[in-house]
Amino acid sequence: MKTPVKHTIGEEALLGLLQKAGPQASQTLKSINERGLPTRRVEAWHYTDLRNLLKNYPDVGSSNEATAKTAMATCKIGLPGITLPIINGGYHPELATTLPQKILVASQCQTQDWGEIAKDDAIGLMNMGLASDGLTIIVNENALIEDRICLSHIMTDTKSAATRHRVKIGAGASLTLMERHLTANRVAAVTNTVCDLEVGDRSIVTWVIDQQMCDLATRFGQLNVNLGANAELTILILNSGGKLVRQEINVEVTGEGSELNIRGVNLIGEGAHIDVTTRLDLRVPDTVSNEIFRNVVVGNGHGVFQGLINVASIAQKTDARMACNSLLLSDASEFSAKPELEIFADDVQCAHGATVSDIDEDQLFYLMARGIPEKQSRELLITAFVAEVFESLEVEQIGEVLNERIDNWLSNNG
Amino acid sequence: MNLREESQERPGDQDYEELSQFHTDIESEKAPKGLSEDVIRFISAKKNEPEWMLEWRLDAYHRWLTMDEPGWARVSYPKIDFDEIYFYAAPKGFDEGPNTIDDVDPELLKTYEKLGIPLREQELLAGVKNSKIAVDAVFDSVSVVTTFREELAKAGVIFCPISEAIIEHPELVKKYMTSVVPVSDNYYSALNCAVFTDGSFVYIPEGVRCPMELSTYFRINELNTGQFERTLIIAEKGSYVSYLEGCTAPQRDENQLHAAVVELITMEDAEIKYSTVQNWYPGDENGKGGIYNFVTKRADCRGDNSKVMWTQVETGSAITWKYPSCILRGNGSQGEFYSIAVSNGAQQVDSGTKMLHLGKNTSSRIISKGISAGRSQNTYRGQVSAHRKSTDARNFTQCDSLLIGNECGAHTVPYIEAKNSSAQFEHEATTSRISEDQLFYCLQRGIPEEEAIALIVNGFVKEVIQELPMEFAVEAQKLIGISLEGSVG
Structure with missing residues (x-):
């Protein structure tokens, strides 16, 4: 009795691109042709009706050295550390910082080894169909990398980009890696990034996702992690931009004694729809995991958090915690949470x-009674609410960078 | 003695048998197997229903035919063959219905006696006068007897089988039935509309505090019979009623289907307290047999400051699929949900609630305690949402799960949706096993392990037990103990 899917404008545009993309897109093309993009009926997309939210899918972007240089200058890329620029979906090795010897970086367009992609994994499917570039980063065993590695993704035009990175961190290595997502201009770009991260035994890794695209941009992100034994992984997420954002974090814990920390702040502005969906598969005994998310929604923004913790029957002695607290600052703002165990x-x-509420009136009164004006009191309380997440990080500078972004956002949106 | 053989038998089975597992040999009259327009006409004719009712049923049947079985719940079972089910079964000689309790088949009365249901008013009257309970007993597809009707009528309360209400109070039935759960709300509610045979109808007029607890006992007796009851409770302005519901079914190797619809309506300042102790046959240890309990329960708090309280103790059924919900429409209305879901053996439970905040200053509270043992799967699935205009909505949710043994599963799937900044939602969930410290403490004081676990579990569910009416609380506590027997060691 199935009626054929009537495609939306966004789907039509995406299908057009997929048709041009060649054989790598055949599975995606078939799936989107037959099923369309996910709607609320697909449980994993319950609060992000992609079919209706994705209004357009622009052509695949490109860049040359000149545009890349301009883009980097506009975005003030050049912070301390190692920068690997990816402009409009293309990696620019000529503009990258020289790498220490313990790291191998290779740029490649991957057309094979995609593995099995689930039928509801719309991000994976779109990425597989359209990925044009990606980095393979291999970190040697026991390598201690002090400089942070920064994958800076910049979009300059209303174009689309899809990249897939593979990062393999050898046993006993230690490093901080930052995924940045920026727009050089106010453009309705669409990006899709899938990162596969393999964390070796005993290694200590901090992975940062810092997304501050403009208010017209759409971003799909997926981080797939495999966590080894006695490893420590900290994932920090800050979403402070974008119109439509879906960030998925999938962690499969396959090593005993490992520790996972996920901390995230989502600042959801006027007209934005930001969805963070995490899935933890705990497959071995004796692991600790902790997830904290703090969300601030203003205007008619809509925030979404879906978190699933799956504990397999052999994963005894698991200690898993998840918290999601949200502040709604306007009557039009909205937050939906689905924390699953x-x-x-x-x-x-x-x-x-999980909690959802407005600013606590008592706290506000306390501050105002001490002579702090209302606006300032509110800002203070919001800052306190979110800043806590990035406190006491081992990599201190990261916390500072992220907290600075939060302050900026608050002064623009508060 | 062959110890091995004995240990294969689940102790719980025996107790269940003692409690309710006997099959009553009563001649019964059935509709032909399967579902068709003719079967619906047959049911309607049996019930002497007016024409509008038949049309309404047929309409529901046609809608049902176009619907798909829901597949989102965390339960798995072979596809139900609706052609193999008897949709109507009545103890023979019920065409006219008994006039007094003495007309009731003594075999039937014995059944209820064994179940411990006080059908005979005089027996009850001999007891403490204040603890009277009016009972409506539903056997397979028909209501066999309703007690205390006259006394209730004096207070203006209508308490009768719904089939009678359709004939005697059509205006009320037409006005309220399906106003909370629409015909095509879901697959099983549509099926229920087409084939429902009996259930209770309660109407509490304005300002009346129902003088006694109302109670219905459901029992599925016949083989391959589905039970589709429909309950409708209307509490007018300022009224109050407490309603209890109990269910049992004998041990059968085949799966039996139970698809009920319960609708509650509260007007301004009215309150309904609805308590359920569900003890349908859960199937044997290997998951053979047992009841499929697919129930739609929903309350509509229509009036301002009205209140609905759902309390449930779920120990039976092979599969439970049940979400008693509250639509908090009136300003200042309140919804509460207290639940204990115990699963053992191969049982599957997917239960929870929905609190939909529509009015201003509405509040809701959810306390859910899940206990899984054996190889069972126990899921809490709940939704709390605040509408854009529902200012100052408040919710507190607490879901705790207790795991006994490492082959079972406990799952929590809450949906929290706030569309309003003044909403204050709090949700917390924990999952753990029985604390070794507590167990050690008990064992050290000479309490055997099984008793110690029962003690700890009773402590775990205390918050919910407290909300049950006294008569039910004792039964519930016993049931939980029995359900968990054999899960330790």
Whole structure:
């Protein structure tokens, strides 16, 4: 009784691009042709109706050295550390910082080894169909990289870009890697980035996703992690821009004794729809994981958090916690949360908490009674609410950078 | 003695048998197997229903035919063959209905006696006068007897089988039925509309505090029979009623279907307290047999400051698929949901609630305690949402799960949706197993392990048990203990 899907304008545009993309796009093309993009009926996209939200899918972008240089200058790229620029979906090795010997970076257009992509994994499918470039980063065993590596993705035009990176961190290595997503101009760009991260045994890794695209841009991100034994991984996420954003984090914990920390702040402005969806698959005993998300929604923004913790029956002695707290600052703002637990082992400690509220009137009164004007009091309380997430990080500078972004956003949107 | 053989038998089965697992040999009259327009006409004719009712049923049937079975719940079962189910079964001799309790088949009365349901008013009257309960007993597809009707009528309360209400109070039925759960709300509600056979109808007039607890006992007796009951409770302005519901079914190797619809309506300042102890046959240890319990329960708090309280103790059924919900439409209305869901053996439970905040200053509270043992899967699925105009909505949700044994699963799937900045939603969920410290403490004081676990579990669910009416609280506590027997060791 199935009626054929009537494609939306966004889907039509995407299908057009996929048709041009060649054989790598055949699976994606077939899937989107038959099923369309996910709607609310697809459980994984319950609060992000991609079919209706994705209004357009512009042509695939390109860049040359000149545009790349301009873009980098506009975005003031050149912070301390190692910068690997990816402009309009293309990697520019000529503009990259020289790398230490312990790291190998290779740029490649991958057309093979995509692995199995689930039918509801719209980001994976779109990425597979359209990926034009990507980096393979291999970090040697026991390498201690002090400089942070920064994958700077910049869009300059109303174009689309899809990249897929593979990062393999050897056993006992330590490093900080930052994914930045920027727009050089106020353009309705669409980007799709999938990162596959393999964290070796005993390694210590901090992965930062810093997204501050303009208010017209659409971003799809997916981070797929495999966490080794006794490894420590910290994932920090800051979304402070974008019109339509969906960031997925999938972590498969396959090493005993590992520790995972996910901390995120989503600042959701007027007209924005920001969705962070995490999935933790705990497959081995004795792991600790902690997730904290703080969200601030202003105007008619819509924030979404979906978090799933799946504990396999052999994953005894798991300690997993998840918290999602949201502040709604306007009557038109909206937040939807779905923190899920799926537990098949009995000797575990699992908990999740979710709250949604406005600024606490008592706290506001306390500050105002001490002579602090209302606007300032509110800002103070909002800052305190989110800044906590990035406090006491081992990599201190990162916390500073992220907190600075939060301050900027608040002064523009507060 | 062969120890091995004995240990294969689940102790719980025996107790369940003692409690309710006997099949009553009563001649019964059934509609032909399967579902068709003719079967619906047959049911309608059996019930002497007016023409409008038949049309309404047929309409529901046609809508049902176009619908798909929902697949989103975390339960798995073989596809139900609707052609193999008897949609109507009545103990023989019920065409006219009994006039007094003495007309009731003594076999039937014995059944209820064994179940411990106080059908005979005099027996009850001999007891404490204040603890009277009016009972409506539903056996397979028909209501067999309703007690205390006269006394209730004096207070203006209507408490009767819904089939009777359709004939005697058509204006009320027409006005309220499906106003909370529309015909095509979901697959099973549409099916229920087409084939429902009985259930209770309660109407509490303005300002009346129902003088006694109302109660319905449902029992599925016949083989391959589905039970489709429909309950409608209307509490007018300023009224109050407490309603209890209990269910049992005998042990059968085949799966039986139970698809009920319950609608509650509260007007201004009215309150309904709805308590359920569900003890349908859960199937044997290997998941053979048992009831498929697919129920739609929803309350509409229409009036300002009205209140609905759902309390449920779910220990039975092979599969439970049930979400008693509250639509908080009136300003200042309140919804509460207290639940204990115990699963053991191969049971699957997917249950929870929905609190939809539409009015201003509405509040809701959800306390859910899930206990999984054996190889069972126990899921809490709940939704809390605040509408754009529902200012100052408040919700507190607490879902705790307890795991006993490492083959079972406990899952939590909450949906939290705030479309209003003045909404204040709090949700917390925990999952853990029985604390070793607590167990050690009990064992050290000479309490055997099984008893110790029962003790700890009772502590775990105390918050919910407290909300049950006294008569039910004792039964519920016993049931939980029995359901968990054999899960330790």
